[in-house]
Amino acid sequence: MAKVAWWWVAGVVVAQCPNACSNKGQCDKYGRCNCLSGYTGGDCSVRTCPFDYAWTDYATADDTAHAKAECSNRGLCDRTTGECECMSGYQGKACERTSCDTSCYNKGKCLAMRSFALSHYSDYSEQFSYETPWDARKVYGCACDEPYTSYNCGKRRCPSGDDPLTTGQVNEVQILKCMATGGSFALIFDGKISGTIRAGFREAGVKAALEATESIAEVSVSFTAADNGTVCQSDSTNLVKIEFTQNFGSLAPLKPSADALAGTVEVFADGTTEVGDEMGTKHVSIKGTKEDDQCSNRGVCDAFTATCTCTTTNNDVYSSSDGYGNPGTRGDCGYPETSVTTCPGEVACSSNGVCDDDETYRCSCAKGWYGADCSLRQCPVGLSWFSYPSAENAGHDDLVECSNGGACDTSTGFCTCGAQFFGMACQYLACPTGSAVTACGGNGRCASMYELSRLATANGDETDVTYGIDVNNPLTWDAHRVFGCACDDGWTGYDCSLRTCPTGDDPGTYGQANELQLIQCAADSGYFKLAFRRDETSAILSNATAADVEAALEALSTITNLEVAFGSGESACLASSTSTPNIISVQFITEHGDLPAITADVADLYDSATGTTGVVTIATDGTTLDSDYTSVAGTTEEVECSNRGICDTSTGICDCFDGYSSSDGRGNKGAQGDCGYRELCNADWCLTATS
Template identity: 30%
Template sequence: MVAKLLRFLGVAALASFALAACPNKCSGHGTCGPNDICSCQQNWINADCSGRQCPFTRAWQDTALYANDAHYYAECGGRGTCDRSTGICTCDTDFTGSGCRRMRCPGDCNGHGVCLFMEELAVLSTDPRVGGTAGTTYTMWDREKIQGCQCDPGWEGYSCLNRVCPKGDDPLTVNDPSYPAVTQVEMMQGIAVYGTWTAATSLVLKYTDPYGNTWSTSAITAANEAALCTNIQTQLRKLPNLALYSTTLSGEGQVTVVARAIKPVTRDAANPAVGTIGATLTSGTPATFIAACVVSFPSGPGTTGYQYPLTCDIATHTSPGSQPLQVQSAVTGCTVVEHYDGGLASPVTLPFTELATCSNRGICDSSRGECQCFSGHKGLACDLQEALV
C-alpha cells in the first residue's frame, strides 16, 4: 500500500512538472527560462515565440518625447499590419517597401517617369535655364520616405499622367512696356571658347528644349573663329526633330550663329527684372580667348522666352563606342552666357518674350498634348493670330 502511494505521488509530481513547462516549448524559437517564460530568438515574439516580428522603420506619425525627437521606430512604420506567420508587413494604401518605409508614388508615375525620394528631387529642382534657380538640400526625417515623380520628357503632372502642350510667345502682349527702349526680344546666348584651337580640335554642344529633351550635335570642327561660328550654326540646325527650327507668318526661322563680341549679362536672382552687363568678350582679348559666337534663337513655339543655356563638351572622346568621337587639343574652356545685343548701358531689363503653355491663347488638352486655340488664334502653340470673319 505504501509503495502504491509513493508511485502515485511520483506520477503527480511529474505531471505537475509537465504542466509548468514553457508554452509550446517556445515553438523552437526560444529558450525556456525561469518561471517558465520563453526568451525568444531575434525577430520572434509572442509568449511562445510563435510569431515573426516585422521590420521596424521610422514611424510616419508619432508623439514627440523631447525636442526634435519624434518619428521613433515602429513596426511597419505604423502604416501597416504585420503578418505574424511570415514577418512581412501588409502596408496601408499608398505605402510600400520593407516595413512600409516608403510612400508610393502616385500611380507609380504611370510609366512616364521615375519615382525618387524627396532628397533626390530637392537636388533636381535646379532650373538650369538662364536666370533659373539652384537646387537645394533636403535633410528632414522624411527625406528617404516620401517619394515623388520625376517625369520623362514630354510628360508632366504629379503622377506624370499629362502630356506637355506646346509653348510659345503670347502674341497680344508687349515685351516690356516699362522699358520701351529695350529692343532685344529674343533669347541670345554667347559661346566663349578659350585655349588653343587647331583644325583637328572639336567640341560638342548640347541643347535642352522646354519639354525636357536633350539634343547633342555632332563633333564641331573648324579652321578659325569665323568658321567655328558658322559650323556651330550648321550643327545646331541639324539637330533632330527640328528642335531649333520654326515656321511663322513671316516665314521660316532657324537658329543663327555669328562671330560677334559677347556682352554677358549677370542676374543675381531667379529671373529678376534687372541684370548687369559684364566686360565685353572679344576674340583675342585676353589672348587665350579664341572664339566668340552669338546664338540667336528662332521665334517659333518652344524657342521663345527663357531658354536652357547650351552646354559645351570639350573633353576628348576617342574610345570605342564614344558618340560622337572628338579630339580636344589645348582648348581650356568653353562658357555659355546670356548675351545682350543692344547698346544700352547696364542695368539690363527683362526684354524676353514669353514661353507660355499654348501661348496663353488656348487650352491645353493634356490627354493628347495639343492646344485648343481661342478664336482668332492658331498654330501649334496658338502663337499666331488670324482674322475673325
C-alpha cells in the same frame, strides 16, 4: 493556450518556457523566451514585421524624429505571417515608401526624391543631392516623360508660344566664350544635355549640337571672330552668340559641362554683363521678353490630347503659327487669321476678367481664373510633395498646383488628391481612415509632427521637446504638413485600431526591487500637491496622515496601487525647526521599472520657523534623506501581459499561458489582468506535465 513544462529538481518546481518558445527562441534561466529575429511574444509564437523609418512619431529630442518603427507607422502587422498591411498609398515590405498614383500611367518613372535628384536637373540645369533628409528614400513621385505632366503623368503639355498681339519684344540671346586648346564640352538647358561640341566646331556644328538638345527647338548661332574661326580659341577671343528662335521668354542660362575640355567655357545670360571680343568690342546678352504662354494665350489646352483649341469667338479666329505671327506648325494658336476686335470669350474674358483693349486684346483674369478667355478655374497651390531640390538636401519648397499630390479639375477649381494626401491643395499627408476630423477610427486624434512633438513623453512625463520650430530648417520641412495619429489611452497602432493590454512585472524573474521614493515636507500649515506622470493630486494638507497621502496619490489616473508610510509622527509635514523630520516613504506596487520622480507644488505651504514658503524635498534612484533613509530605483519589468501571456489586440485582454493569471502587481493573485500571478502546480495540466 500554450503549456508550460514543469518538473521537480531536489524538491523544487522548476519552470521551463511556454510552449518551448514555439521552437523560435531560447529559454533562459528565468523561464523566459529570448526569441529569434522575426518573432516575439512570451512564447515566440507571434510574428514581427519589417521596420523602417516612421512616417510619423513622437520626437525624442529637438528636431529628432522618424525613428524606425514596425511597418513604418503606416500599416498593421499580420502577426501570423509577419507581413505589413499598408495604408492605401504606401508600399514596400515595411510600408516605407509612397506609391505613385496609377504607376505614372507608364508615362514616367516612379522615383524616390534621392534618385530624382541624382538623375535630373533643376530648371536652371543645376544638380543637387538629396541624401540627408529623413524622406530621401521614402517620398516617391513621378518623373514624367515629355510632354507628360501632372503628379501622376496623367496630363500633357500643350504647345506654347508668343502672344501674336503683343509687340516690341525680343528673343533671348546668350553669349558663350570658350578658351581651350582642344577637347570637347556640352551644354545643359532646362536639365537636358546637348550633343558634344568639339573645340574645333564652327557655327553649323554648334547649332546642330544645340538643336539635338531635347529642350531646345531651334537656335541661331553666330561667331564674332573675323574669320568665323572655331568655337574655342587659345590665343584670341571668339564670342558665340546663341539666339533662341523658338524657345520664348526669359530663359535659364545654358550650363557648361566641360570635363573633357582642355580649357574653360563660360556662358553670359544675365542681360547686363559686358564681354569683350578680340577687337575690344563689348557685347551684352539679351534677356527674352516674349511670352511663352500655353496656346499663345489665344486658345484652351486639352491636357489629355495635348492640343490647343484656338479661340474663334466674335469672328476673331486664331490658328497654329510659326512663332512669329505667321501660319505654321507649332500648334500654338499664335496666328491671327482675322483682324482682331476684342478679347477671347463669347462674352469678353467670360465675365471673369478685364479685357485690355489696347490692341493686345488680352484678358487679365480675376483671382481664381485663368486661360485665354478666363474660362478655367485655378486650383489651390501648396508646397510640393515631389519636385527637384532647391539646394543641397533642401526640397518640398516649390509652390505648385495641388502640391504635386493631386490633379486639378479646371471646371471646379478643386484638387482631386492622391490616396496619401488631404487638404484643399493636397498639402497634408493624411492620417489613416479619413480626414483630420474622422481619422484614427475615433480612438485618437490626427496631429501634425509639430503637434506630436508637444505631446511627447519620456517615461510618462511631459517633455519640452519641439519639432520644426525653425521654419527655415529644410530637415524638418514636414513639421506642419505630415500628420499621424495620437491614440487615446488604451489604443495603439498607426490607425489607433488596436487595443493595448495590461502590463506588469514578469513573475519568473527575481532579485528585483519596486520603486521607492522619499518625500520630506518642511512646513506646519497650508497644503501641497503632488504630481506623477502629468497628473496632479488634489490638495494635501500639511497635517495629512499617511492614509491621506496614499489616497491622494492612488486617486491619480497614473497610479493604481502604492503604499505610503511615515518615518516619524502622524503629520505629513513638520516645521523645519523640528529635530526629527518626517520622511515619507512611497512604495510603488503596480507601476514597475525605474519610474520618474514625483514632483510637488508648494505654493500654498507655510513654514513658521522660517516665515517663508514650505519646502518639499524628494529623493529617488538611490539618493538619501536624513542620512537614514535611502530611495530605491525600480528594477522590475513593465511588460505586456507580464511576459506570461499573449495580448488580444481586439479586446485588450491578456490570454495568459497555463499556470499564470492576473496579479495584484507584486506577484500575488489580483485584478491587474497582467498574467503576473504564477499558480501552484495543482491543476490537471501541471500534474500531467510532471508525471
